[in-house]
Amino acid sequence: MNTNKPKLLYVEDDPMATTLVVKNLYLRYDIHCASDSREAINKAIENNYDAFLIDIGLPSSNGMETTKQLKEIKDNINKPYIAVTAYAMPEYKEYFLSEGLTHYISKPYEPKDLVKLIDEALGIDTEP
Numbered sequence: 001m002n003t004n005k006p007k008l009l010y011v012e013d014d015p016m017a018t019t020l021v022v023k024n025l026y027l028r029y030d031i032h033c034a035s036d037s038r039e040a041i042n043k044a045i046e047n048n049y050d051a052f053l054i055d056i057g058l059p060s061s062n063g064m065e066t067t068k069q070l071k072e073i074k075d076n077i078n079k080p081y082i083a084v085t086a087y088a089m090p091e092y093k094e095y096f097l098s099e100g101l102t103h104y105i106s107k108p109y110e111p112k113d114l115v116k117l118i119d120e121a122l123g124i125d126t127e128p
Contacts, residue, residue: 086107
């Protein structure tokens with residue numbers, strides 16, 4: 001395992017979406033996955049993540065509530081929380097950001113756009 005890679009937690013209940021994100025990100029990031037908020041909380045307690053990718057439409061607890069719970073775990077309050085969601089209207093973006101998520105991308109998106117957003121959120125300079 002390459003510990004120099006930023007460690008991400010992707011919270012998503014759709015296995016196909018999870019597979020696509022992992023396939024597109026694993027070379028650049030150490031990506032862990034959780035399918036619901038309970039699993040996400042447990043993984044966040046056990047691991048120190050650099051950022052969180054959060055689906056809004058989770059079955060047991062929506063992504064905003066999951067974000068609030070993750071921020072209650074030690075050292076997680078000021079980390080990037082990126083909404084990765086099918087909610088694409090501009091008012092949704094404003095709402096999610098007002099509810100504690102720090103960044104937003106709507107599905108469908110180009111993988112390079114997600115990488116660029118994650119790098120921006122982590123303060124990684126991707127320019128040559």
